[in-house]
Amino acid sequence: MEKISLVAKHAQDKSETDNIFGVNSAANAKAEIVGKENIVNASIGAFLDASGKLITLPTVEKTMYSLPFDDVANYAPIAGLPDYINAVIDVTFGENKPDAFVKGIATPGGSGAIHHAIWNYTEEGDTYLTSDWFWGPYKTMAREMMRKIDTFMTFDEEGKFNLQACIEKVEALAKVQKNVLLILNTPAHNPTGYSLTDDEWQALIDAFTELCNKKENNIILFVDIAYMDFAPEGSRKFFKKFSNLPANFLVLVGFSMSKGYTMYGYRTGCLLGISSDEQVITEFYDVNQFSSRGTWSNCTRSGMRLLIDLWKNPELMAKVNAERNEYRESMEDRAHTFINEAKEVGLKMCPYDSGFFITIPTTKAEEVGLKLREDNIFLVSLKKGLRIAICAVPAEKIKGMATKIKKAIDQIEG
Ligand SMILES: Cc1ncc(COP(=O)(O)O)c(C=O)c1O
Incomplete structure (x- = not known):
């Protein structure tokens, strides 16, 4: 038939x-x-x-049930509740906030952040990169948004992150595409559990800065931190390295409350943009806010309110962290x-x-x-x-x- x-x-x-x-x-x-x-x-x-x-x-459960329904049932601003974004910036970077312009847009989980990064920073038909051990939806999203995904070998023969393979792949793509989007899921990578070391971060940043200084490409580095809260203390130091990068080197961070706050179904996340250039960040904010309006509209208000309440009450936050x-x-x-x-x-x-x-x-x-x-x-x-x-x-x-x-x-x- x-x-x-x-x-x-x-x-x-x-x-x-x-x-x-x-x-x-x-x-x-x-x-x-x-x-x-x-x-x-x-x-x-x-x-x-x-x-x-x-x-x-x-404590997440208790706080969630303490939120007034006539508040959380309401719409939220498209870009997210302003204090939610402030809280995300704070809990993400801690003491390691990069010396740069930083803005955020609320997204439905980390997935929404990845969506916007792909949609707004690659062209139709473009390729984006990640490691060859990767979370399956990175590929689903490529098909969904009419992009292609390519990978580099994650580990070298000694079982270390394969810096050379990663840098070579980025350089090769830069020869055929203006914007090179690289997604790295670290720390506590899914599926391997690997975390890039600070030295590995430095080597990547040096290589990409060199590439950016030739002024022929834009590097968009997306750091997927979905599991960061389960990495040991000290795992946030690398953020400081995103200070004072060239204007054509944009760092995006995909924040998610799914795992760290056990709120998988609340669909609460955020796309953070980090740049040395104010215009790049204003544009980041405008286009991503527009995309939210053009896709899912606003995000779950209760999830955002919850983070605000924890953030404003250090005792509560300390309890959550201890749990x-x-x-x-x-x-x-x-x-x-x-x-x-x-x-x-x-x-x-x-x-x-x-x-x-x-x-x-x-x-x-x-x-x-x-x-x-x-x-x-x-x-x-x-x-x-x-x-x-x-x-x-x-x-x-x-x-x-x-x-x-x-x-x-x-x-x-x-
Ligand atoms: C590597 C990775 N990134 C991002 C996500 C996004 O999760 P969510 O959209 O629930 O925040 C997940 C969830 O499983 C994941 O494993």
Whole structure:
């Protein structure tokens, strides 16, 4: 039968199966047979307790319920509540605010920030760059907005961030495209858990500054900090390096309350722009505000109000930070348990510093993933490896995982 399609040309064949949802369903189906307690479901990228229930920060919950409904039910300004933007700037940079012009636009989560960066800083048909281990929606957004995505090898042979590959890719794209947008998800990268060191940041900034000084290109560096609150203290120092950059070197930061405040569904985020040039920042503010009006309009007022209330009350904020730290430490424990066992059994993994995920490289991710299901372990298979959501696995179930994964890889890869 002839295929009927009513969608416009640009929307033809747009579809995507939700891999994570599929793995989660398979884990739940198996749990019905063998019992939930015997299942390791490391698929979901959210903090879960031993029974699979979402863990939330108690002070965030309490503060949210204290907000007056006749305020939070109202519209918010398109660019976001002004104090929300001030709060975002403060909680993002802390003492490391770059010496530059900084403005922000509220977005529905970090996703909205990435959307605006791609839409407003690349042309239709342009390519943008990220590392070859990357969060899938970066690619979905390229298709959605009629752009292309290209990647560089994330790690070198020593397991360090591959500076050379990153810089070479940026330089190569700069030869064919005026604007080069590079998305880097750090600290606590999804899916590997890697965080760029301050020296690596410096090397990148030096290389991009040199490129910008030739005045032929604009560099747009997007830093996706979705997991930053789960990186150890001191992980914000790199922001200071974004001071006094050339006017054609714009840094964008994608802030999200999804993970750091356990507010995934509240869709509260922000796109921050950092530039040495006031005009660049005024333009940043104008075009991105316009795009918000032209897409989702304003953002969730309650999410913004919540951050304002925490920010205005240091005692409350300290409580939230303490509660989050507890979870961060529990994740560190889980990661150490896994990493130590991986070392013992000789299981290769991508370099991990912090965050929700650990990744195991394998060329046979699909097959190894299926094999592990026989052992009641459910992981997400990526193109180049397996993603383990340690955020979703209670500590007592982490023990033994590395051994079983190693065995499955040896069996499948031979
Ligand atoms: C790497 C990365 N960036 C950004 C996001 C954006 O999340 P949200 O739109 O919920 O803030 C996520 C969420 O999973 C992520 O993993």
